[in-house]
Amino acid sequence: MSKCNLDHSVEDVQQKFNSQSKWLPEDVRLLFHEFIVRNPSQTTLNEMFHLLKKYDLVDEQERKERDRKIKWLILNKEDTNA
Numbered sequence: 001m002s003k004c005n006l007d008h009s010v011e012d013v014q015q016k017f018n019s020q021s022k023w024l025p026e027d028v029r030l031l032f033h034e035f036i037v038r039n040p041s042q043t044t045l046n047e048m049f050h051l052l053k054k055y056d057l058v059d060e061q062e063r064k065e066r067d068r069k070i071k072w073l074i075l076n077k078e079d080t081n082a
Helices: 010-023 026-037 042-052 060-076
Strands: none
8 A cells, every 4th residue: 555645534534434334244244343433543544544545446355455454553553532
């Protein structure tokens, strides 16, 4: 994935998720709300946005890698509200 210098808002990430959700695995779709309500850092939002970007166009191997990274972001990133 290419590096982007734009910061993506929670709304941007939510919209990108909504546009790609039909291609995402069910477990990722079910966990996504947990990610958004945690108030993720700007870096984490940017990472998630780019993992979701053009998800529908990547091959199966790339999807599996993105799925792994998305799940890691959802399940293992710290809560920034703490």
